[in-house]
Amino acid sequence: MTIDRRTLLKTAAAGASAAALPWSGAARAQGAANTIKIGVLNDQSGLYRDISGPTSVACVRQAIQDLAGRGNLNVEVISADHQNKPDVGSNIARQWFDRDGVDVIVDVPTSSVALAVAGVVREKNKVYLNSTAATADLTGSACSPNTVHWTYDTYMLAKSTGGAMVKAGGDTWFFLTADYAFGHALERDTANFVRNAGGRVVGQVRTPFPGTTDFSSFLVQAQASRAKVIGLANAGGDTINCVKQAAEFGITRRGTKLAALLMFINDVHGMGLQTAQGLVCTETFYWDLNDRTRAFTNKVRGGLGGNMPAMSHAGCYASVLHYLKAAADMGAQAAKASGTDAVARMKAMPTDDDCFGQGRIREDGRKIHPAYLFEVKKPEESKGPWDYYKLLQTTAADEAFRPVAEGGCPLVRS
Known part of the structure; x- marks a missing residue:
């Protein structure tokens, strides 16, 4: 696939008329038994809206589209605003599981909310794909066989x-x-x-x-x-x-x-290069990093209303994509029956997607991939909208995250 970087730079900030929609084919006729329901739980209206919010929902929908037809799955998506409050987040999660038939919860910024939701997911034996909370405790003292922590951590x-x-x-x-x-x-x-x-x-x-x-x-x-x-x-x-x-x-x-x-490209956009120039930050995804990241951005950007995907959004896409691959392999009914089994299948499979490339999920639930240290460009260095970063250094996947033996996760064998 040929990626026209100039075109991306010129049009990245432009909105689109329609968002990606979850696919729905012949599998729907088989009923709820083959329907996997995904709940995107995040900040829809507060200070984390741009780094989660509707853009995360759009990226989840893109993952569903990209797996359309595999494994005879039908997938539905709902979303809710947790208002960055642990009690609100945990109550929504419990309602989703008990009343609305949700099988998977995705995203969940704000670490206090993320930890609260993790407990509900484990209790209900569902699947938790966290992309936007940063606390490393999710794969440490609070690790769970139902949780995958995808994008970054403290x-x-x-x-x-x-x-x-x-x-x-x-x-x-x-x-x-x-x-x-x-x-x-x-x-x-x-x-x-x-x-x-x-x-x-x-x-x-x-x-x-x-x-x-x-x-x-x-x-x-x-x-x-x-x-x-x-x-x-x-x-x-x-x-x-x-x-x-x-x-x-x-x-x-x-x-x-x-x-x-912890800074995202959306934050840089909000500050402007004149203010943000020279700041150093770490991300695990940047839209202009390579041909694969540009290809992903080219697919999803039309449904983002002028926003651009940050690493948090990319993590929502990649984690759902990998989960659906696992669900397709084991069958929808088996994936729905046990979140622990579904996460175990995800850990057993190597990961590969356009946002993060090849990787793996450790036994503590930590997704492993490289980390990139960026410096924000000066205004005169930028060639167009969202052309904000220059790469300073790369930390290899096996060196970027806390060694598995040091986290204190009870799931890790001594």
């Missing part, structure tokens, strides 16, 4: 972005940390890498989540610490606001570096 982000900053001379850190499970885990993991590399953590402040928009007082505390690096242990709208307000205060002009420990 350990990988800390190792790639945090480790690179220390090597570049940023040996004193102050953390601005979102006050919930994700922020705590990202600060913890990054601080460990900083200290192991000979650096120091000189301070931290916990910012209320959700709802904080004014980070000025927190940034003043960070600047007063004289740390060389301010680590942003947050995501989505929080990261955007922190970077914008730091620029307004001239913090980076005085030599302090900002480490965006």
Whole structure:
């Protein structure tokens, strides 16, 4: 397949008239026994909407289209907004399983919600494909035989972005940390890498989540610490606001570096290159990384309403694609009967998709693939819409994530 990069750059920001729809063929006549129901549970209206939301739903639908006709499956998709609240998320999950016949839950940003949903999925013996929560506990102390954690986690982000900053001379850190499970885990993991590399953590402040928009007082505390690096242990709208307000205060002009420990291309788009230029971040997918990522983007972009797929969206696509391959091989009824068996089949099969290439799922549920350290381009370096990253370094798949023996997952054999 020939990918026209110039065409992608020119049209990436354009919307489309219709989204991809789940396929529905002769298998529907066989009834509910062969119908797999997927629930996309995420932030549809809050600060994580652009990195999850409707774009995740569109990517799940694309995966279903790409597996159309395989295994005589019929697949339906529903979605809901968990409002970044663990009680809301777990209640929706329970209702989906008990009343609506959902077999698989996908996406689920916000680590506190992700951990709550994981417990419900295990109780009901369903399948949980998490793409957008970052806590490494999902494959550590809170691991489950029903969970696959696909895209990224706090350990990988800390190792790639945090480790690179220390090597570049940023040996004193102050953390601005979102006050919930994700922020705590990202600060913890990054601080460990900083200290192991000979650096120091000189301070931290916990910012209320959700709802904080004014980070000025927190940034003043960070600047007063004289740390060389301010680590942003947050995501989505929080990261955007922190970077914008730091620029307004001239913090980076005085030599302090900002480490965006979890940043997405959609965040860069929201900030603009003038503000985001020079920021370093880690992603496991970038639309312009290679021919396969461009091919995926070319397929899905028409249904995104002007958004572009980030690694979180790519993880929704790839995880559902792999699950459906496993379900087709074992049969819909068997896949529906036991989430544990379906996840075991996913782990036994090598993964391969246009977003992440070839990979595998470890016994702790961690999906393994490379991690890429990017620097945001200067405005004059960008050749068109969404041409925002230049690659600095690649961490190989077997080195990017926490060693399986160090996570404390009960599923791992000693």
